[in-house]
Amino acid sequence: MSRRIAIANQKGGVGKTTTAINLGASLAAAGRRVLIVDTDPQGNAASGLGIFERDSKPTVLDALLNRADLEETIRPTDSECLFISPSVPEMIGLERDLLNAKDAPYRLSKAVNRLSDFDFVLFDCPPSLGILTLNALLAAQSILIPVQAEYYALEGLTQLLRAVEYVQKRLGHPLEIEGFLLTMGDSRTRLAADVEAEVRRHFKDKVYRTVIPRNVRLSEAPSRGMPVIEYALASKGAQSYIALARELMLQPAGVR
Numbered sequence: 001m002s003r004r005i006a007i008a009n010q011k012g013g014v015g016k017t018t019t020a021i022n023l024g025a026s027l028a029a030a031g032r033r034v035l036i037v038d039t040d041p042q043g044n045a046a047s048g049l050g051i052f053e054r055d056s057k058p059t060v061l062d063a064l065l066n067r068a069d070l071e072e073t074i075r076p077t078d079s080e081c082l083f084i085s086p087s088v089p090e091m092i093g094l095e096r097d098l099l100n101a102k103d104a105p106y107r108l109s110k111a112v113n114r115l116s117d118f119d120f121v122l123f124d125c126p127p128s129l130g131i132l133t134l135n136a137l138l139a140a141q142s143i144l145i146p147v148q149a150e151y152y153a154l155e156g157l158t159q160l161l162r163a164v165e166y167v168q169k170r171l172g173h174p175l176e177i178e179g180f181l182l183t184m185g186d187s188r189t190r191l192a193a194d195v196e197a198e199v200r201r202h203f204k205d206k207v208y209r210t211v212i213p214r215n216v217r218l219s220e221a222p223s224r225g226m227p228v229i230e231y232a233l234a235s236k237g238a239q240s241y242i243a244l245a246r247e248l249m250l251q252p253a254g255v256r
């Protein structure tokens with residue numbers, strides 16, 4: 001049984017895609033079979049893994065529209081155990097495409113249930129709480145929430161946690177909180193330290209011990225189409241995602 005984790009936060013630029021790619025690559029480097037499913041029409045997950053060209057193979061959109069099996073959308077990457085199901089910009093119209101479909105929020109969940117075996121399936125979510133994120137939350141067992149260490153970080157979380165509660169209580173899906181991940185932390189600034197303390201006070205042991213620092217190698221790696229562990233293994237960015245992968249592997253699902 002695979003661990004299926006949605007990496008979500010309706011705020012843009014908090015490190016969702018960076019986490020999907022680099023957590024995925026670090027888990028794969030530890031020998032786990034990992035699939036990243038991109039549910040963001042912007043499609044940054046595939047390009048960050050070196051897939052820049054569009055080909056004729058089906059995408060996540062085709063799986064959501066029942067035109068293809070999710071299995072058919074899977075591409076290999078340069079990392080042996082890491083695979084990606086890419087999105088397409090046209091996914092932005094999904095809300096309209098599925099207007100009359102009663103099972104609209106459950107399309108991805110159904111598709112994932114037919115997948116072959118992966119140790120981890122990571123859903124990279126768009127910066128919104130629309131139908132695509134809802135599909136990811138319903139397809140996942142847990143949600144990993146990147147939180148950028150800045151003022152107002154907690155504000156947006158209230159809305160996100162309300163969405164999680166909606167999924168749990170109104171839709172009856174037992175979604176766990178996998179963990180809160182502090183990203184782009186700058187340990188030298190007072191602000192980052194204050195935000196970290198506040199997030200930890202609020203969410204206690206649900207916050208990963210690992211903090212992802214602001215690190216230029218992490219922002220450079222996607223333009224080379226590589227996870228940071230391949231681009232700059234010794235960097236603080238790479239080492240922090242390796243530490244996060246370790247934390248995640250040690251923590252059985254649902255225990256955090």
Ligand SMILES: Nc1ncnc2c1ncn2[C@@H]1O[C@H](COP(=O)(O)OP(=O)(O)O)[C@@H](O)[C@H]1O
Pocket residue numbers: 011012013014015016017018019044127183184185212213214215216218219220222237
């Ligand atoms: N820890 C980090 N250090 C430096 N740059 C980062 C870090 N995390 C993300 N970035 C950069 O910040 C931008 C937004 O990150 P991204 O992962 O795309 O956010 P999201 O998917 O939440 O919108 C990208 O340009 C990315 O390269």
Ligand SMILES: [Mg+2]
Pocket residue numbers: 016017018040044125126
């Ligand atoms: Mg993104």
